[in-house]
Amino acid sequence: MRYRSGSCQGGPAVTTTSGEFALLDETWSSVTPPAARRMLIAAAAAFSVRGYHATTTRDIAAQAGMSPAAVYIHYRSKEELLFQISRIGHATSLSVLTGVSEVDPVARLAAAVRAFASWHAEYHTTARVVQYELSALTPEHLAEVVELRRRIEAAVRDMVTAGVTAGVFDVPDVRGATLAVLSLCIDVARWYQPSGRRTPAEIGDLYADLVLRMVGAT
Known part of the structure; x- marks a missing residue:
């Protein structure tokens, strides 16, 4: 997948919210024991503010309200924390994207974009880490x-292809349109601020409409 990745420090100042990280405590409930989940959420918060390279394990432990040694009880390294955040974040966004129930190609693409864009707003600080710190991962991770x-890209490409096949989308370059849709939605995490005039749901509605116009939906 070729949409942009870089550093969290390259965009505007990040606004972390207790609400977002409270949501993570629920959505990341599969991470056990609770202390490991707490450390992972703390790492996401720290990386989103300082960037991966400028964050120390001591910073993460302080964010979690735990001792520096506690990091290594649950994770082998700072990089493993980043990997788990990236893995879970990508898996969650894939689930959000493919979890729509609509069958009609127009309605399905609109619902998927609405969910995907609003997720990147609702979890904007975490999404910034997920999308823009990939270069710090080991080759294996x-x-x-x-x-x-690739699975995320394939899911969107299949939706666009289905609309073209059904004759309801006018898209001469399916791959190009797919990357444009993904880039549009993912970029929400870079600029979104909770104090802005649009809610995540409103952004989702706006982007769904924009994407349908982009693909020439009829």
């Missing part, structure tokens, strides 16, 4: 995340 990204 990066390969696993890249496979998830």
Whole structure:
């Protein structure tokens, strides 16, 4: 997948919210024991503010309210924390994208974009880490995340292809349109601020409409 990846530090100042990380405590409930989940959420918060390279394990432990040694009880390294955040984040966004129930190609693409874009707003600080710190992963961990990204790209490409096949989308370049849709939605995480005038749901609605116009939906 070729949509942009870089550093969290390259965009505007990140606004972390207790609400987002409270949601993570629920959505990342599969991470056990609770102390490991707490450490992972703390790492996401720290990376989103300082960037991966500028964050120390001591910073993460302080964010979690735990001792520096506690990091290594659950994770072998700072990089493993980043990998788990990236893996879970990509898997979650894939589930959000493919979890829509609509069958009609127009309605399905609209619902998928609405969910995908609003997720990148609702979880904007975490999504920034997931999308823009990939270069810090080891080759083995990066390969696993890249496979998830390929599945995300394939899911959108299949939706666009289905609309073209049904004659309801006018798209001369399916691959190009797929990358444009993904880039549009993912970029929400870069600029979204909770204090802005649109809610995540409103952004989802706006982007669904924009994408349908992009693919010439009829």
